[in-house]
Amino acid sequence: IGIENVKKEIKDLVEIVRYHKETGKDVLNNFSLHTVFVGNPGTGKTTVARILTKIYKALGILERGHMVETDRQGLVAGFVGQTAIKTAERIEEALGGVLFIDEAYALSNFNGLQGDYGNEAIQTILKRMEDHRGEFFIFAAGYPSNMEVFLKANPGLSSRFDKILKFEDYSPEELSRIAEKMILDKNYSITSKALAILGEKLTFAHKYRDKFFGNARDVRSHVLRIIKFQNLRFSSLSSEKRQHSNK
Numbered sequence: 001i002g003i004e005n006v007k008k009e010i011k012d013l014v015e016i017v018r019y020h021k022e023t024g025k026d027v028l029n030n031f032s033l034h035t036v037f038v039g040n041p042g043t044g045k046t047t048v049a050r051i052l053t054k055i056y057k058a059l060g061i062l063e064r065g066h067m068v069e070t071d072r073q074g075l076v077a078g079f080v081g082q083t084a085i086k087t088a089e090r091i092e093e094a095l096g097g098v099l100f101i102d103e104a105y106a107l108s109n110f111n112g113l114q115g116d117y118g119n120e121a122i123q124t125i126l127k128r129m130e131d132h133r134g135e136f137f138i139f140a141a142g143y144p145s146n147m148e149v150f151l152k153a154n155p156g157l158s159s160r161f162d163k164i165l166k167f168e169d170y171s172p173e174e175l176s177r178i179a180e181k182m183i184l185d186k187n188y189s190i191t192s193k194a195l196a197i198l199g200e201k202l203t204f205a206h207k208y209r210d211k212f213f214g215n216a217r218d219v220r221s222h223v224l225r226i227i228k229f230q231n232l233r234f235s236s237l238s239s240e241k242r243q244h245s246n247k
Contacts, residue, residue: 001181002174003044006165010052017059029134032162036151037141039167042215045141046102052139053098062137063159064096072106075121083117087124094136097212104140105150122154129160143211170215172203178216182223188230198222 013033020027033056037045050067054111059067068090075087091099107118129138138176142150151158170178176199183190190198205218214221234242 001177002170003048003167006044006048006167009163009165010055014055014059017061024189026068027060028063032133032137033061034129034138034161036062036142036147036161037139037165037167038041038139038144038147040143040169040213040215042213042217042218042219043167043169045167046100048167049098049100049139049141056098056137062097063135065099066094066097067101067139068094068097069102072121075101075107076117078117079237080117080120083120087121090126091125091128091132091136095132096136098137098139100139100141103142103144103146104229105142108150108152108154118237119154122157126154126156126160140213169206169209169213172199172206175199175202175206176213176217179219179223182220183226186223186227190226198226 011103017027017031035052037049039045048070052237053062053065053067056062070090073089075083077083077086093099107121125138138161138241140147140150151161176195179198179202180195201222202219207211
């Protein structure tokens with residue numbers, strides 16, 4: 001649901017790879033698709049990253065097609081030299097697939113604090129991106145304003161990333177469709193009247209959203225609460241009434 005611009009980028013890439021294969025060109029390790037995923041919480045960055053990794057494997061661009069998920073804590077250590085080792089280990093794990101760095105902006109020393117080893121991780125990543133070009137991809141994800149800081153943290157950083165995928169906030173209509181799908185996926189159904197009321201709440205939340213607005217995450221919270229109250233209501237009924245309600 002939604003993210004049409006992201007879907008178009010992926011479809012375009014599929015067409016390019018298909019053309020390469022039809023003309024007899026080898027595609028394995030011949031593409032450099034380090035990508036920045038920019039968007040607010042709950043816009044599908046991690047989900048799309050996992051799907052995209054599988055697509056790259058299916059296209060034959062990546063050898064293994066797995067995704068290693070990490071963040072600052074998984075890359076940065078507390079002493080000089082240790083961060084480079086820790087980061088290199090994560091990259092070794094990701095060879096043939098994707099290294100997904102969530103909240104990647106946390107690596108940049110945006111607080112100006114001494115003893116911050118995030119830059120050491122960035123330097124290691126940059127070198128490996130060059131040394132193992134095409135053998136693995138970096139997916140760096142984060143919120144819009146913070147990712148600008150991350151890309152400016154090192155002069156060579158922004159030039160190493162080949163694509164930027166922008167994940168826009170979902171519209172109220174899309175949020176309602178996401179809610180309905182989540183409910184169906186949980187093997188429940190929702191009446192049109194109840195869906196309309198939920199839609200009104202989601203429209204209100206969207207209209208007055210701030211940087212903490214969770215998009216699909218907020219929808220999931222609503223859906224789980226709805227299911228919880230439905231379960232509580234049914235648990236208070238006798239088994240006969242429950243069977244009748246189910247009909």
